[in-house]
Amino acid sequence: MSSGLDLLSPEGLRIDGRRANELRRVNCKTGILVQADGSAYIEQGNTKCIATVYGPREPSHKNLQYHDRASINVEYSIATFSTSERKQRSKMDRRFIEIANIVKQTFETAVITSLYPRSQIDIYLQILQIDGGALHTSINAATLALIDAGIPMKEYVCACSAGCVEDTPILDLNYFEENNFTPTLTVAVMPNSGKISTLVSESRLHLDKFEPVFNLAVSGCKQLHSVFDDVIRKSTTELANRVMEKQKE
């Protein structure tokens, strides 16, 4: 087991040169695909994800039709070239189904599904490159794509991960940090109300460390929220300039 010293230098810098409470560079764009109802592309550091949203539309199966709300269907897949080892992966991988389920549960609370009874919303997530934090990048991409598709949500859902190295909480772990037995926590929050929609941890974290790590993750989510809001506002303004001016004729 490698020591924590490798992950955090005495000067307080991480392997990729970030400080403990620093996010990776975020780059995102909405409306990248014309044929989908909504789509988004996001890069968080070297983790890249495309989300595509179709719907609300007629359910593909009768058993997905609820009389009082829309059903949400999430499919998660990763490209063969996304990891350092090229590998063909089945869509039915249990790990992927689990991630898809987490994303689905996250959005069932945020999307106002009661407005669309007897219909279905499909979210397709495709990871193009993995460098840690695939789950929270997927949630963020899905949020942007849902907003792009004009699907009503209570508010943004922003997700971020945080871990703990040698008593120091660190934000937005990359692949190396995630795989060094660092206890990791992935949190998805609705930043305005502060409600938590998802909290996932697959490792053991000391109870005393939980609160600082959790708070750091939430602060990361809030930073991401302002980035996303900026992007959405810009793209909406651009569309409004193009479409709405004609309505003033």
Add this chain to the structure above:
Amino acid sequence: MEIIFNTPSAPKETENIENKQNFHIVTPGEQITSDPAFMRGHGTYTQEDVVMASVAGVVERVNKLISVKPLRTRYNAEIGDVVVGRITEVAQKRWKVDINGKQNAILLLSSVNLPGGVQRRKTELDELNMKSFFSEGDLIGAEVQAFFHDGASSLHTRNLKYGKLRNGSLVVVPPALVRRCKSHFYTLPCGVDLILGLNGYIFVSKHPDKKSEELSPEELYSNKNEEITFYQRSAIARVCNCIKALAKHYMYINDSIIIYAYEASLPYKISDLLHDDICEVIVEKAKLQIEMQQTL
């Protein structure tokens, strides 16, 4: 053979987008007003008497009603809308029609015109013959007549304008680009008929030789195309490509802009119309013409 690669274009500069007309733009979870005098409309929800936005879009206010209009969304049916749809299923006394909405629409057997134009109760025989009127995959023009309690829309084709579509081709554009206007049926000067479905399905077909009233009952529900000349065929293809070019640039679509785009496209080959640079030229020319017309 000439081969042209369409490489992905560089992302457009989105840094300096200014809000030219002072739209009130909101994003999900943003507070619009806390004044309890306002009522909440579409695209909003209330939380402790505060009206919040649930979609990203432009705030619209009609007296005391506040709603947020998302700029990209699926088609929302309203009564009286002209739509173009595709039959997906033949069921008991009804057809299910895909109209690009949140649910499939329903076309009842009792709301279609029978061949021959006679008004009578639909018999069991008609029910057995349903597939001979419309079968799966057929395109139809129809109007939204009513809504069912579960939100699905009910269509009707009780007018000779509506009914089965043939002799042409379908173009799909974002529904937000087609706006409600007086008529959705046009005959363009180039001899092409146009149905602008409000659901974003646009049907471009050749202008029929006979008026629809003169058609024989068999022809009304026929699945066979009439003879289409080369000239008509290329006019249809050109109009289709012009509409696709306009949609690519997210321009709103109506008859006049299609005519202008068609005129601007005449110097180019039909197959070249969808190349990015030619697309841009055509759209810009059409846009200029529209603006000129408005200032006159």
